[in-house]
Amino acid sequence: MDNLASVELKLQRLQDLEDIKRLRHKYSYGANIIDGKPGDLKAFAALFADDAVFDVGMGPANGPAEIEAMMQELTTQWQCAMHYMLNQVIDLDGDSASGNTTGLFAFTTEDNPRPIWLSNIYTESFTRTADGWRFQSVSLITTFADPVFLEGYADELAS
Secondary structure, X not given: OOHHHHXXXXXXXXXXXXXXXXXXXXHHHHHOEEOOEEOOHHHHHOOEEEEEEEEOOOOOEEHHHHHHHHHHHHOOOOOEEEEEEEEEEEXXXXXXXXXXXXXXXXXXXXXXXXXXXXXXXXXXXXXXXXXXXXXXXXXXXXXXXXXXXXHHOHHHHHO
């Protein structure tokens, strides 16, 4: 491989990593709730491949339409929900990638402005599509959760 080809491969790898990081950032902003108003959930759902699986502990949603519907149901009780994504690790493999991200979240309700805290570790896969990188799958394990948070989703967690 000549030097130019090597540089082009390295540049593509760096671009892919940046594109996936940006995808994760768009996820966070789309999932945020500010002043009782959720982010653009249609744009949030468009971050996922057509056959993506989104499983955040309340049963899987398959594809953008189900993901958007799930997010609409999960965003009704919060006055504010801030999604902080940390320590993202991405492993590239051509037109696919996998990784993990630590999430730290602060939620408030209209009745209680004191933050309710939650932390998850996401396991993610990504795919390159004609429209750029998209989530292929998102799942998580909860590392800690304020009991008040769990009470807010008692019905969803039971099913």
